[in-house]
Amino acid sequence: MSFEDKILRAAGTNQTRTVLALDLEDTDGSRLVSRSRDVIRDVAGLICAVKINRQLVMALGLSAVRDSIIKLANDFSLPTIMDAKLNDVGHTNGFMARTYFDMGFDAVIASPIAGWENGLDTVFEAANSRKKGVILLTYMSNPGAEAFYSLMAQQPEGYGKPVFEILTELAVEWKAQGVIVGATQPRVISRVRQLAGPNLSIYSPGIGAQGGDPKAALDAGSTYLIVGRSIYNSSDPATAAREFRRPILG
Ligand code: O7M
Numbered sequence: 001m002s003f004e005d006k007i008l009r010a011a012g013t014n015q016t017r018t019v020l021a022l023d024l025e026d027t028d029g030s031r032l033v034s035r036s037r038d039v040i041r042d043v044a045g046l047i048c049a050v051k052i053n054r055q056l057v058m059a060l061g062l063s064a065v066r067d068s069i070i071k072l073a074n075d076f077s078l079p080t081i082m083d084a085k086l087n088d089v090g091h092t093n094g095f096m097a098r099t100y101f102d103m104g105f106d107a108v109i110a111s112p113i114a115g116w117e118n119g120l121d122t123v124f125e126a127a128n129s130r131k132k133g134v135i136l137l138t139y140m141s142n143p144g145a146e147a148f149y150s151l152m153a154q155q156p157e158g159y160g161k162p163v164f165e166i167l168t169e170l171a172v173e174w175k176a177q178g179v180i181v182g183a184t185q186p187r188v189i190s191r192v193r194q195l196a197g198p199n200l201s202i203y204s205p206g207i208g209a210q211g212g213d214p215k216a217a218l219d220a221g222s223t224y225l226i227v228g229r230s231i232y233n234s235s236d237p238a239t240a241a242r243e244f245r246r247p248i249l250g
Pocket of ligand 1: 085
């Protein structure tokens with residue numbers, strides 16, 4: 001089953017659009033594993049995917065992430081997304097993408113800034129041949145993101161276009177399985193939705209802890225919410241995760 005089919009199935013079964021960002025920190029590796037697994041078990045029926053950041057891979061190593069986290073997520077029929085933010089030349093990007101996919105991740109996150117030729121071409125080749133997903137960073141959620149992602153880029157025709165609009169067009173052209181647009185920027189989400197049409201999935205991080213509002217993001221056109229601290233730092237992660245379902249349940 002492809003990444004998109006897996007996330008759609010989990011979203012439908014669990015009536016949710018929430019992707020859990022599993023970014024816990026702990027100096028003790030085995031405690032980090034058990035805390036991460038506890039959070040997955042607590043919210044498994046309330047999320048549609050698990051996103052793993054490089055910080056968890058740095059702390060635990062790839063094989064421990066595969067055996068303790070990816071396997072558990074799969075036991076709950078949840079796909080996993082590797083937030084690698086790939087941004088290098090083709091041969092190293094390709095190696096990283098193939099490694100993440102072959103160890104069990106269903107999708108990777110990459111930066112479109114590297115461009116296609118000898119940049120992200122190898123990542124898409126690896127993904128397409130394995131029915132995996134590529135999600136592209138298009139507008140980040142942090143306040144400093146505006147300086148670059150909203151920058152007006154001069155077009156050959158003479159007029160200016162914001163960088164994020166160019167990145168959205170590339171995501172459509174390259175047939176990415178989704179784009180990342182910060183939930184802190186509902187107006188940008190609306191514009192990306194307008195440019196990309198109804199089929200491209202928009203993943204929005206920056207909910208809660210970073211100030212983004214889940215309902216505003218979904219109303220503006222986000223498909224999925226990426227939520228970390230507001231769930232895993234809560235004294236009751238399941239209740240917190242249930243709250244993020246509220247806007248879609250009505
Ligand atoms: O909910 P939080 O703020 O605790 O965590 C947000 C998660 O989303 C965390 O895993 C970040 O790495 C990620 N994220 C952002 O916060 N902002 C971005 O612009 C992009 C991402 C992201 O997922 O990039 C792929």
